[in-house]
Amino acid sequence: MRYPATHKQDTRARLLKTTGALAKRQGFAGTGVDGLMAAAGLTSGAFYSHFRSKGELLEAIVQTELQRSGKLFSGKSRKQLLRIVEGYLSPAHVAQPESGCAIPALASEVARASGATRQAFEQGVVAMKDSMAAATASDAQAWSVVAQLVGAVELARAMPSQALREALLKGVLENVRRQLEGAEGVADPGKSA
Amino acid sequence: MRYPATHKQDTRARLLKTTGALAKRQGFAGTGVDGLMAAAGLTSGAFYSHFRSKGELLEAIVQTELQRSGKLFSGKSRKQLLRIVEGYLSPAHVAQPESGCAIPALASEVARASGATRQAFEQGVVAMKDSMAAATASDAQAWSVVAQLVGAVELARAMPSQALREALLKGVLENVRRQLEGAEGVADPGKSA
DNA sequence: GTCTATATCGGGATAGAC
DNA sequence: GTCTATCCCGATATAGAC
Numbered sequence: 001m002r003y004p005a006t007h008k009q010d011t012r013a014r015l016l017k018t019t020g021a022l023a024k025r026q027g028f029a030g031t032g033v034d035g036l037m038a039a040a041g042l043t044s045g046a047f048y049s050h051f052r053s054k055g056e057l058l059e060a061i062v063q064t065e066l067q068r069s070g071k072l073f074s075g076k077s078r079k080q081l082l083r084i085v086e087g088y089l090s091p092a093h094v095a096q097p098e099s100g101c102a103i104p105a106l107a108s109e110v111a112r113a114s115g116a117t118r119q120a121f122e123q124g125v126v127a128m129k130d131s132m133a134a135a136t137a138s139d140a141q142a143w144s145v146v147a148q149l150v151g152a153v154e155l156a157r158a159m160p161s162q163a164l165r166e167a168l169l170k171g172v173l174e175n176v177r178r179q180l181e182g183a184e185g186v187a188d189p190g191k192s193a
Numbered sequence: 194m195r196y197p198a199t200h201k202q203d204t205r206a207r208l209l210k211t212t213g214a215l216a217k218r219q220g221f222a223g224t225g226v227d228g229l230m231a232a233a234g235l236t237s238g239a240f241y242s243h244f245r246s247k248g249e250l251l252e253a254i255v256q257t258e259l260q261r262s263g264k265l266f267s268g269k270s271r272k273q274l275l276r277i278v279e280g281y282l283s284p285a286h287v288a289q290p291e292s293g294c295a296i297p298a299l300a301s302e303v304a305r306a307s308g309a310t311r312q313a314f315e316q317g318v319v320a321m322k323d324s325m326a327a328a329t330a331s332d333a334q335a336w337s338v339v340a341q342l343v344g345a346v347e348l349a350r351a352m353p354s355q356a357l358r359e360a361l362l363k364g365v366l367e368n369v370r371r372q373l374e375g376a377e378g379v380a381d382p383g384k385s386a
Numbered sequence: 387g388t389c390t391a392t393a394t395c396g397g398g399a400t401a402g403a404c
Numbered sequence: 405g406t407c408t409a410t411c412c413c414g415a416t417a418t419a420g421a422c
Contacts, residue, residue, distance in 0.1 A: 008405070027305065029222060032397050044398085046406045054398065103348075108301045111350040112220065118353040125348060126357065143345075143364030148337060151344025155296075155318060157304040160311040164319065171336030175372075201387075225415050237416085239388045247416070 012050050015040050020061045021098040024105035028058050059117040062110060065102035066124025073131035081135045082180055088149050089173045094156040094165060103128070104153040135180045145179055148172050205243050208233050213254045214291040217298035221251050252310040255303060258295035259317025266324035274328045275373055281342050282366045287349040287358060296321070297346040328373045338372055341365050 018040040022031050033054055034044045051057045072084065087093060088101065097105045103125060110121045125146065133142035152172040156165045211233040215224050226247055227237045244250045265277065280286060281294065290298045296318060303314045318339065326335035345365040349358045 011405080027301065030305070033399080034397075042405095043407060045400090045408070048399070049405055104344075105301075107347045107351045108220065108298075111347075112223070115353060118351060122352040122354060122357060125352065129361075138364075139360070140364030140367045143361045144341060144368035147341045147344035147348060147361065147365045149344070150348055151297075151340035151342070152336075154300050154304075154347060155340060155343055158300045158311060159315040159318065160308060161315060164315060167332070168322075168336045168340070171331075171333030172340050174333045175337035179368075204387080226417085227415075235387095236389060238390070238418090241417070242387055 008050070011040075011042075015042075015050060015057075016060055016064045019057060020065050020102065023058070023061055024065075024100065024102055025098040028061070028106060028109050055114055055117070058106075058109070058113055059120060062102065062106065062113075062117055062124070063120045065106075066121065066127070069101050069103070070124055070127040070131075073128050076131060076134070078135040078180060081132065082177065085145075085149065085176055085180070086173065089152055089169045089176070091156075091162075091166065091169065094153055094169070097157065101153070104150045104157070107150065107154070137179075141179050145176050148176055201243070204233075204235075208235075208243060208250075209253055209257045212250060213258050213295065216251070216254055217258075217293065217295055218291040221254070221299060221302050248307055248310070251299075251302070251306055252313060255295065255299065255306075255310055255317070256313045258299075259314065259320070262294050262296070263317055263320040263324075266321050269324060269327070271328040271373060274325065275370065278338075278342065278369055278373065279366065282345055282362045282369070284349075284355075284359065284362065287346055287362070290350065294346070297343045297350070300343065300347070330372075334372050338369050341369055 015037075019036045022036055022039050032044075033047050036057070037044050037047050047057075051060065073081070076084065093100045103121075106121075110117055129139070129142045129146050132145050133139050136142045136145060149172075152168060156168055159165050159168070208230075212229045215229055215232050225237075226240050229250070230237050230240050240250075244253065266274070269277065286293045296314075299314075303310055322332070322335045322339050325338050326332050329335045329338060342365075345361060349361055352358050352361070
């Protein structure tokens with residue numbers, strides 16, 4: 001073999017990084033195998049030494065990306081979560097999907113993807129909710145926070161007016177902040193789930 | 194002319210209805226002009242008598258769809274809004290995107306569409322927020338509710354487990370209900386199902 | 387206005403050389 | 405493992421008959 005033993009894994013890791021970024025920016029269906037490979041400095045012919053199909057790549061991207069963001073939220077204190085949430089709801093995150101969270105970027109495509117892809121996605125979403133639940137009054141509140149984060153980013157990315165985007169992000173942040181802070185002070189009775 | 198004077202407008206209206214439903218279910222990019230026209234009982238050749246390009250169709254779909262859902266929310270009482278929100282966050286709405294709200298179904302594709310399309314979308318989103326603001330304590334709260342509705346439906350559609358989908362929808366509904374009820378002065382316990 | 391037929395392009399996937 | 409070349413199909417858009 002002309003390549004070192006770790007070459008394939010290294011290449012695969014590099015592919016997941018570059019194709020993940022591209023998929024989050026242009027949409028997974030929005031870029032061909034050709035473009036995905038070019039972004040990693042390779043040609044389309046080499047693609048199928050790493051993945052059996054383009055759909056399998058999406059599954060791997062979702063797995064990798066959501067595991068990465070999972071670590072970002074996992075085991076954080078309330079104060080740390082607040083900082084993370086502020087970044088999540090920032091104009092910078094809205095403007096740079098390629099380095100941001102895969103959940104709002106790929107949700108609608110995952111909805112039409114394979115069962116394995118959807119399960120990997122779901123696992124990541126649940127992890128995010130569980131991490132959030134450490135700072136909310138209930139599981140229901142944690143779901144509410146996750147839905148707000150995802151919905152706000154998704155909506156902001158589709159809205160052309162900067163002023164409206166900022167009003168949206170600010171409004172949602174204000175409310176999420178209350179949900180995260182309120183967990184300790186208020187002793188909120190609204191528990192279910 | 195072999196066709197009655199209203200034929201073209203009628204056909205256009207029918208096209209917007211059927212293609213809107215298809216786009217919401219399969220994604221706009223997910224169906225070709227061929228399939229879109231077949232759904233209305235026509236062939237692809239006739240498409241360009243109504244729209245100059247596929248992108249122009251998306252703009253028209255967004256305009257029509259969001260105007261329609263705008264009317265659903267507009268001028269409603271708090272009690273009416275609650276009922277509408279319950280339907281929005283129902284498993285039925287998650288399972289039937291073709292007859293549901295276009296905002297979660299098309300948001301990610303609109304984010305990469307033309308300026309005119311994005312503006313039509315934004316206008317619809319703002320209308321929804323404004324209608325919601327009639328029953329919330331503030332504009333920020335109204336944005337929060339809209340983000341939750343959109344995010345919850347989008348996430349639920351990507352999640353394969355029915356139990357988790359229902360937990361998500363239930364949790365978000367519980368919180369939104371509080372935001373809508375809280376505007377007048379809390380009260381009203383025993384409502385969280 | 388709608389149809390059939392077609393031009394043109396791009397994307398997913400494979401084959402064989404290195 | 406990667407490259408170049410290619411097959412095959414689907415998608416946008418156009419041309420001309422009715």
